[in-house]
Amino acid sequence: MSDRQPRWTQTWISGTRAAGVDLGYPGGRLGLPEEGPGSVAGFGRRIAAVLVDWLVCTVAIARGLLHAEGQSQGWVGLGVFAAEYVLLVGTLGFTLGMRIFGVRVATLQGGRPGLLSVLIRTFLLCLAVPALIWDRDRRGLHDRAAGTVVVRM
Template identity: 80%
Template sequence: MSDRQPRWTQTWLGGVRAAGVDFGYPGRRLGLPEEGSGSVSGFGRRLAAIVVDWLLCTVGIARGLLHADPRDQGWIGLAVFAAEYVLLVGTLGMTLGMRLFGIRVAAIEGGGRPAFLPVLIRTFLLCLAVPALIWDRDRRGLHDRAAGTVVVKI
């Protein structure tokens, strides 16, 4: 057996770029810049922001301020988390965790703060977790696609 892989495994293992398909940078189809302010945020910043928001809502508010029973803390924390997202993303376009990591939620149309209904849709799907784990080539989860939003760098 040779060290050289058959062509079909090179394509499969290397992804679409190895097959000669170049989709460009994330956000190109949306008219966003490749780097800097307004470019699509990476997975690391988004994950860090949501961890900060989750800890703030579950430990800080649900347990600390509301004195939630540890058995109910998950559901109360999720409710506080959803309320934080609707309130802050709906008014400021970002949560506290997002602000800390320099990202915000933007509407695809116009690039400004998303309207209230898309924020509700995005928050509901984000609380289900699974839609946020399925991404497209523009780093938009199903919750972003359904709401017509994208997370960009500040």
């Protein structure tokens, strides 16, 4: 018996790049540059930005809204988080965390997303699961449904 795997298993076990399929860079098929401003933002920047936004909303704002002992503040924090996203992404194209890490939300044409796109994206982002499923252009299901992409500033 040979130690070598059959050719057909090497392609799907090793991935499409090992099979000789060039998928290009993230955002290439969307017409975005490979690097620099306007290129698709990396996972690290995006996750860090969401963490900053979540911390700001839950710690600073939500704690100030509820002074009563024993009340669950998780839903209030999520509501404030959603309101922050709708307000800031809808008007500026980025949140506080996104600004700190140099990313913004854009339409596929490069402009600022409209209110409906922001509402769809925010709702799905708050559900968390759609934001955890990404395509090869680093767009989560929330971005795909809203017709948006997160790019570097």
